Amino acid sequence: MTTGNRPHRIDTLRRGVAFIAAIAATSVAAGCELGPDFTRPPAPQGAGYTPEPLPVATASSDVHGGEAQHFVEGRDISGQWWTLFRSEALNTLIDRALKANPSLQSAEATLREAQENVYAEEGALFPTLSVNFTPQHSKISGESFGVPANIPAFNLVTASVNVSYAVDVWGGTRRQVESLQAQAEMDAFELEAAYLTLTSNVVAAAIEEASLRDQIAATQDIIEIESQELDVLQHQFELGGTSKVAVLAQAATLAQTRATLPPLEKQLAQQRDLLANLIGRFPNEVINEKFDIASLQLPQELPVSLPSKLVEQRPDVRAAESELHAASASIGVATANQFPQFDITGQLGSSATGFGGLFSSGTAIWNIAGSATQTIFDADTLLHKKRAAVAAFDASDAIYRSTVLSAFQNVADTLRALESDANAVNAQLAAVRAAADSLAITRTQYQAGAITYLSLLTTEQTYQQARIGLVQAQASRYADTAALFVALGGGWWNRKDLPPDYGAPETFVEIGP
Numbered sequence: 159m160t161t162g163n164r165p166h167r168i169d170t171l172r173r174g175v176a177f178i179a180a181i182a183a184t185s186v187a188a189g190c191e192l193g194p195d196f197t198r199p200p201a202p203q204g205a206g207y208t209p210e211p212l213p214v215a216t217a218s219s220d221v222h223g224g225e226a227q228h229f230v231e232g233r234d235i236s237g238q239w240w241t242l243f244r245s246e247a248l249n250t251l252i253d254r255a256l257k258a259n260p261s262l263q264s265a266e267a268t269l270r271e272a273q274e275n276v277y278a279e280e281g282a283l284f285p286t287l288s289v290n291f292t293p294q295h296s297k298i299s300g301e302s303f304g305v306p307a308n309i310p311a312f313n314l315v316t317a318s319v320n321v322s323y324a325v326d327v328w329g330g331t332r333r334q335v336e337s338l339q340a341q342a343e344m345d346a347f348e349l350e351a352a353y354l355t356l357t358s359n360v361v362a363a364a365i366e367e368a369s370l371r372d373q374i375a376a377t378q379d380i381i382e383i384e385s386q387e388l389d390v391l392q393h394q395f396e397l398g399g400t401s402k403v404a405v406l407a408q409a410a411t412l413a414q415t416r417a418t419l420p421p422l423e424k425q426l427a428q429q430r431d432l433l434a435n436l437i438g439r440f441p442n443e444v445i446n447e448k449f450d451i452a453s454l455q456l457p458q459e460l461p462v463s464l465p466s467k468l469v470e471q472r473p474d475v476r477a478a479e480s481e482l483h484a485a486s487a488s489i490g491v492a493t494a495n496q497f498p499q500f501d502i503t504g505q506l507g508s509s510a511t512g513f514g515g516l517f518s519s520g521t522a523i524w525n526i527a528g529s530a531t532q533t534i535f536d537a538d539t540l541l542h543k544k545r546a547a548v549a550a551f552d553a554s555d556a557i558y559r560s561t562v563l564s565a566f567q568n569v570a571d572t573l574r575a576l577e578s579d580a581n582a583v584n585a586q587l588a589a590v591r592a593a594a595d596s597l598a599i600t601r602t603q604y605q606a607g608a609i610t611y612l613s614l615l616t617t618e619q620t621y622q623q624a625r626i627g628l629v630q631a632q633a634s635r636y637a638d639t640a641a642l643f644v645a646l647g648g649g650w651w652n653r654k655d656l657p658p659d660y661g662a663p664e665t666f667v668e669i670g671p
Contacts, residue, residue, distance in 0.1 A: 190327075190328060190329055191328075191329030191332055191333060191490060192328050192329055192330070192333070192490050192493040192494045192497070193329075193333055193486070193487070193489045193490020193491070193492075193493045193494070194486055194489060194490070196336075196340075196482075196483045196486040196487065198479065199469075199479065199482070199558065201465075201466040201467075201469050201470075202465070202466075202469070202562060202566075205465045205466075205566055206465050206566075207462075207465065207566065207569050207570040207573055208570060208573065208574075212229050212231070212462065212573065213229065213577065214228060214229065215227060215228045215229070216576060216577055216579075216580035216581075217577075217580040217581050217583075217584050218580070218584075219580075219583050219584045219587045220587075221583065221587050221628075221632070222451060222452055222632070223451055223454075223456050223583065223632040223635055223636065224456075224580075224583045224584070224587065224632070224635075225456050225458050226458065226580070227456070227457070227458050227459075227460050227576060227580065227635075227639070228458060228459055228460065229460050229462050229573075230459055230460065230461055230462065231462045231464065232461075232462070232463070232464050233459070233461035233462070234461065234649070234652065235461050235463070235471075235643060235646055235647065235648065235649030235652065236649050236652060237648075237649045237650065237651070237652035237653035237654060238649075238653070238654065239640075239643040239648060239649055240252055240357060240360075240361050240640070240643075242455075242457040243361070243454045243455055243456075243457065243636070243640075244454075244455040245364070245449070245453055245454050245455070247364075247447035247448070247449065247453065248360070248361065248364050248447075248449070248454070250447055251360055251364065251433065251436075251437055251445075251447055252357055252360050252361075254437040254438070255356055255357070255360050255436050255437045255438070256353075256356070256357075257438075258437060258438025258439075259356050259436060259437065259438050260438065261352060261356065262349075262352050262353060262356050265345075265348060265349040265352035265353075266349060268345050268348075268349070269342065269345045269346055269348075269349050271345075272338070272341055272342035272344075272345040273342050275338050275341075275342070276335065276338045276339050276342050279331070279334055279335050279338050280335055282324065282326075282331045282334075282335075283326060283331055283332065283335070284323075285321050285322065285323035285502075286321070286322050286323070287319065287320070287321050288319070288320045288321075289317075289318075289319055289320075290316070290317070290318045290319075290320060290507070291316070291317045292315070292316045292317075293313070293314075293315045293513075294313065294314045294315070294316070295311065295312075295313050295314075296311065296312060296313075296314060297309075297310075297311040297312075312511055313511050313512055314509065314510075314511060315509070315510055315511070315512060315513055315515075315516060316507060316508070316509040316523075317507050317508055317509075317516055317517075318505050318506060318507025318508070318509075318523065319505070319506050319507060320503070320504070320505050321502075321503065321504045321505070322501065322502070322503045322504075323501065323502045323503075324499070324500070324501050325500040325501065325502060327497070327498075327500055328493070328494035328497045329490060329494055330490065330491050330493075330494025330495060333487045333488070333490030333491045333494060334487070334491050336483075336487040336490070337483075337484045337487035337488050337491065338484075340480045340481070340483035340484035340487060341480070341481075341484045343480040343483070344477045344480035344481050344484065347473045347474075347476040347477035347480060348473070348477050350473040350476075350648075350650045351473040351474055351477065353648075353650065354473060354644055354647075354648040354650065356436065357648070358640060358641075358643075358644045358648070359432075359436055360433070360436050360437070361640045362637060362640060363429055363432050363433050363436065364433070364449045364454075365449070365454070365633055365636045365637050365640065366425075366429050366633070366637075367426065367429045367430070367433070367448070367449045368449040368450045368451045368453065368454060368633065368636070369451070369629060369630060369632075369633030370422055370425050370426040370429060371426065371448070371449065371450045371451075372450055372451050372629040372632075372633075373422055373626055373629050373630070374419065374422050374423065374426065375450075376625040376626055376629055377415065377418055377419055377422065377622075377626070378419075379625070380415055380618075380621070380622045380625060381412065381415050381416055381419075383597075383618070383621075384408065384411060384412040384415055384618060385412060387408055387601075387614075387618070388405070388408045388409055388412055390605075391404055391405045391408050391611075392405055400611070401611075403611075404611040407611060407615060408611075408615070411615060411618065411619070415622065430445065433445060451629065451632050451633065451636075454636055456635060456636060456639065457639055460576070460639065460642060461643075461646065462573070462646075463569075463646045463647070465566070468565055468566065468569065468646070468647070469562055469565070471646060471647030471651070472561075472565045472646075472647045473647065473648075473650065474561055474565065475558075475561050475562055475565050478554070478557055478558040478561040478562075479558060481554050481557070481558070482551070482554040482555055482557075482558050484554075485547070485550050485551040485553075485554040485555075486551055488547045488550065488551070489544065489547045489548055489551055491547070492540070492543045492544035492546075492547040493544055495540055495543070495544075496533075496540045496541070496544065497532075498530050498531060498532040499530070499531045499532075500528065500529070500530050501528065501529045501530075501531075502526070502527070502528050503526070503527050503528075503529075504524075504525065504526040504527070505523070505524060505525050505526075506522075506523075506524040507522075507523050507524070508521040508522055508523060509521055509523050565645075568645045569642070569645045569646060572638055572641045572642045572645045573642070575634075575638040575641070576635070576638050576639065576642065579631065579634045579635040579638050580635065582631040582634065583628070583631045583632055583635060585631075586624065586627045586628040586630075586631040587628055589624040589627065589628070590621075590624040590625055590627075590628050592624075593617070593620045593621035593624040593625075594621060596617050596620070596621070597617045597618060597620075597621045600613060600614050600617040601614065
């Protein structure tokens with residue numbers, strides 16, 4: 159076997175591959191990129207949350223959950239904002255949800271998929287190198303070559319390296335990579351939105367459970383009061399001191415109050431099922447953590463982000479921005495497709511009648527070719543695709559602006575709600591105390607025969623409504639406090655479970671490898 163020229167053939171192969179790779183690198187470095195270069199939309203000028211300045215603090219009440227809340231403009235948001243409610247049970251459930259919730263896991267997998275698509279598309283910026291090895295045993299007829307002699311069967315072995323490269327002269331491939339990178343960034347922000355949605359849903363479910371437990375407790379207290387009143391009336395009736403009508407009316411009132419318990423108990427059971435779902439469990443699995451209003455502390459220092467920072471903090475706004483970026487890059491892809499497309503292909507190898515003859519003298523095969531393709535007529539297909547890409551960008555721009563407006567509205571609504579909630583707790587507490595005092599006096603007056611039973615019944619109903627109203631008002635303060643943290647972006651940039659290079663909103667980097 160002759161091997162003297164093998165180093166020369168291998169060296170030639172290397173030079174050929176290096177030549178095409180150099181062309182690839184040169185085209186990437188020097189090639190233009192058609193289409194618009196994306197620029198992040200600036201923060202809205204003059205935007206704010208309220209026409210008038212925010213109050214320094216809300217109203218306060220001397221009841222649990224009635225503490226004054228102070229608005230602190232420009233304060234940063236904790237990445238674990240739910241810990242401000244100071245409930246170990248709540249922290250435990252959120253930890254479980256973050257580890258086991260399928261929706262969050264789906265968002266994480268979607269991000270990984272998007273990132274892998276970016277890596278796959280980046281491969282188009284480089285030559286494709288493949289190795290071919292073809293051993294062949296053939297028998298042909300000499301007649302096909304005008305030779306009547308019988309040609310014996312023979313072996314043919316071919317080994318070659320094939321290189322192909324689509325030269326990205328107009329930047330279409332780079333724009334496609336840019337578009338996929340923007341889509342991956344969008345998926346990263348949607349993952350943050352899913353994270354925020356999950357944690358806020360667990361907090362909301364816990365607060366609703368606390369509200370329902372306290373409403374049930376208040377209803378049971380009222381049932382106890384009304385039961386005692388019925389016993390008194392029954393005794394008075396037996397002594398002839400009251401009418402049967404009063405006894406029946408009180409019995410009806412007691413029955414009506416008891417009838418309000420099953421719906422509350424049903425809602426409580428459904429909240430427990432919801433919590434089980436959020437933490438990745440089935441409804442029959444026991445959750446030991448339980449909540450009532452007393453187990454939750456009301457955060458008293460509330461951050462209020464500067465309006466100019468809100469668009470950087472909200473995951474939905476950043477996702478809409480990334481979608482706008484992807485649409486911008488797609489215009490470049492469509493524009494590049496209207497220009498000539500260039501390809502380079504090359505092959506270097508050896509073909510011999512036996513394995514031992516490969517790479518020997520005279521067996522070399524090689525070729526290198528270039529091609530340019532320009533569409534001459536396509537019924538304006540490429541033109542309309544470009545126009546469609548421009549229209550898609552305009553649509554994404556409108557969606558982005560709408561998302562920004564909704565974000566500011568969301569924060570403004572929550573700030574208004576917090577002010578109103580504090581006033582509502584104050585008013586409901588005053589109503590409960592007034593109703594309790596009125597009920598005590600009315601009872602005494604009724605027992606003395608100074609008023610009719612109808613007056614007593616009306617006072618009992620007022621007290622019942624006031625008790626339930628106070629619990630609901632307290633729960634609203636907790637729920638709207640959580641809603642404010644969510645409306646301001648949830649502090650995802652301060653999460654402790656993220657890598658060190660996971661920067662502030664303005665320097666966001668993708669999650670993943």
